[in-house]
Amino acid sequence: MVVGSAPSVAIFIAMVLAAQAVSWGQGNTSSLGGVTLDQQGLPLPNVSITLEEIQGGLKRGLASGPDGSFEFSGLPPGEYMLAAELAGFQRKELHVRLEVNRRVRLEVTLSVGARIETVQVVEATPLLHSSDAAVGEVVDQEQVSELPLNGRQFLQLSLLVPGVHQSHGAQTGGTSALYWRPGQNAAISINGGRPNSNTYLLDGTVNTDPSFNTYVISLAPDVIREFQIQTGTYSAELGGAGTGQVNVVTKSGTNQTHGTIYHYLRNSALDARLFTSPSKLPHFSQNQFGGTIGGPVVKNRTFYFVAYEGSRSSQGQSKIMSVPAPAWREGNFSDGPPIFDPATIHPNPAFDPDRPEGPNNPRFLRSPFANNRIPSDRINPVARAVLEQFVPLPNLPGDTNNYLDTRAQRLSSDQINARLDQVWASGSSLFGRYSLSDERGLTPENLPRFGAFHDNRTQNFTFTSIHPFSPKLVNEFRFGLMRMRLHRYGENANGP
Numbered sequence: 296m297v298v299g300s301a302p303s304v305a306i307f308i309a310m311v312l313a314a315q316a317v318s319w320g321q322g323n324t325s326s327l328g329g330v331t332l333d334q335q336g337l338p339l340p341n342v343s344i345t346l347e348e349i350q351g352g353l354k355r356g357l358a359s360g361p362d363g364s365f366e367f368s369g370l371p372p373g374e375y376m377l378a379a380e381l382a383g384f385q386r387k388e389l390h391v392r393l394e395v396n397r398r399v400r401l402e403v404t405l406s407v408g409a410r411i412e413t414v415q416v417v418e419a420t421p422l423l424h425s426s427d428a429a430v431g432e433v434v435d436q437e438q439v440s441e442l443p444l445n446g447r448q449f450l451q452l453s454l455l456v457p458g459v460h461q462s463h464g465a466q467t468g469g470t471s472a473l474y475w476r477p478g479q480n481a482a483i484s485i486n487g488g489r490p491n492s493n494t495y496l497l498d499g500t501v502n503t504d505p506s507f508n509t510y511v512i513s514l515a516p517d518v519i520r521e522f523q524i525q526t527g528t529y530s531a532e533l534g535g536a537g538t539g540q541v542n543v544v545t546k547s548g549t550n551q552t553h554g555t556i557y558h559y560l561r562n563s564a565l566d567a568r569l570f571t572s573p574s575k576l577p578h579f580s581q582n583q584f585g586g587t588i589g590g591p592v593v594k595n596r597t598f599y600f601v602a603y604e605g606s607r608s609s610q611g612q613s614k615i616m617s618v619p620a621p622a623w624r625e626g627n628f629s630d631g632p633p634i635f636d637p638a639t640i641h642p643n644p645a646f647d648p649d650r651p652e653g654p655n656n657p658r659f660l661r662s663p664f665a666n667n668r669i670p671s672d673r674i675n676p677v678a679r680a681v682l683e684q685f686v687p688l689p690n691l692p693g694d695t696n697n698y699l700d701t702r703a704q705r706l707s708s709d710q711i712n713a714r715l716d717q718v719w720a721s722g723s724s725l726f727g728r729y730s731l732s733d734e735r736g737l738t739p740e741n742l743p744r745f746g747a748f749h750d751n752r753t754q755n756f757t758f759t760s761i762h763p764f765s766p767k768l769v770n771e772f773r774f775g776l777m778r779m780r781l782h783r784y785g786e787n788a789n790g791p
Contacts, residue, residue, distance in 0.1 A: 326367060394521065431525035436521050450513065458526045494540050545728055555588075559584070582606070592715075596719075598716040598717075685745070710730070751781050
């Protein structure tokens with residue numbers, strides 16, 4: 296099965312022609328605006344305002360309007376320094392943190408004094424976002440990087456957002472045989488909605504699988520800068536589904552070279568035993584390893600960020616099933632109820648047509664096999680071959696629940712990410728990111744040798760260009776392409 300998707304024509308045209316006023320929504324970018332005031336609360340026009348990214352090279356400048364208002368639009372999430380200065384007033388600097396898809400409004404008050412004096416304010420981001428009515432939360436970079444995750448799936452952190460809880464359905468990659476991506480659990484319910492009613496965005500472009508309504512690619516936490524979950528009253532550009540909007544932004548390189556390397560290990564030898572656990576725990580091992588590196592290609596202009604993560608997991612599973620006893624395989628049912636020969640059907644001479652037909656008034660009768668044994672020459676050779684080749688003998692006592700099956704679910708994945716950012720002195724910027732994930736493994740199902748292999752590949756490419764034509768006109772162009780290939784086949788495929 297091959298699943299491919301891309302933004303609709305209407306969305307694509309809208310992005311191409313997105314020369315928009317700064318008051319419109321930006322998807323995954325943010326905006327910073329406000330008003331410049333004097334100490335009496337009166338607007339100050341023509342204030343020179345400069346906004347500079349602290350860890351990168353993005354820099355923009357403008358002058359406040361006649362009413363003191365100003366606006367910077369199409370800004371990537373990050374840490375910024377805003378500087379405001381006007382002749383006869385002290386220069387003021389504010390450290391502002393912009394989260395994904397946020398419109399921050401500030402009141403910048405300048406004090407009368409020598410221009411060489413500077414007033415610096417740290418963390419000027421307001422706690423209350425009064426410029427929109429969207430309901431939701433941002434899981435920031437510190438939470439993504441510091442909070443422990445069992446399996447390192449970033450979506451587990453969505454439970455930090457009010458109204459989000461784990462759910463069920465085809466999106467439960469650990470329990471649903473219908474879901475072809477074991478280990479990729481995207482079953483979250485937002486405000487009581489169904490798990491298949493959520494939309495996933497990655498760097499501003501669609502990352503939603505149209506078959507199961509899950510994410511196409513789940514990035515490693517070390518690749519994610521932060522992500523936002525909006526749970527209600529979101530703006531029109533995020534209206535792709537009826538409940539939650541999961542908006543993920545990836546990391547970019549900075550002016551300093553940074554890297555990480557890691558290996559997380561879990562196995563049954565190190566696990567503690569519960570009071571109810573058997574003396575020997577089922578086999579389990581889980582290894583997740585990888586690394587990242589990011590930095591400048593050209594300082595203040597070009598940046599790179601690359602990452603790799605691998606995962607190897609093997610977990611023993613047990614299941615009790617019923618299989619035929621050895622005597623039954625030979626047609627010997629001497630200890631059971633009568634077995635009737637279907638070849639001996641004949642009319643019942645005592646049948647009463649005036650009474651309802653049933654066990655006490657059968658229309659036809661059959662003769663039982665002699666000694667309640669089916670002759671060996673009457674056993675279908677195909678059925679005999681299936682029993683001999685595919686159905687194991689009992690390993691537990693009894694006629695039912697007499698077989699204990701212990702096999703391991705094996706999961707393996709490899710993921711790579713590469714991102715390149717470019718900024719210009721004019722305040723324009725662009726970036727491109729490519730992500731690829733290969734998922735392989737075996738999930739035990741039914742009898743031995745009847746498990747299911749999966750071999751999946753997911754890809755996501757995003758290109759974004761942001762160009763400010765003027766302080767009031769900013770163009771955002773985005774192109775996104777995603778591809779998912781799902782391949783699932785049985786252990787006995789192409790075999791006996």
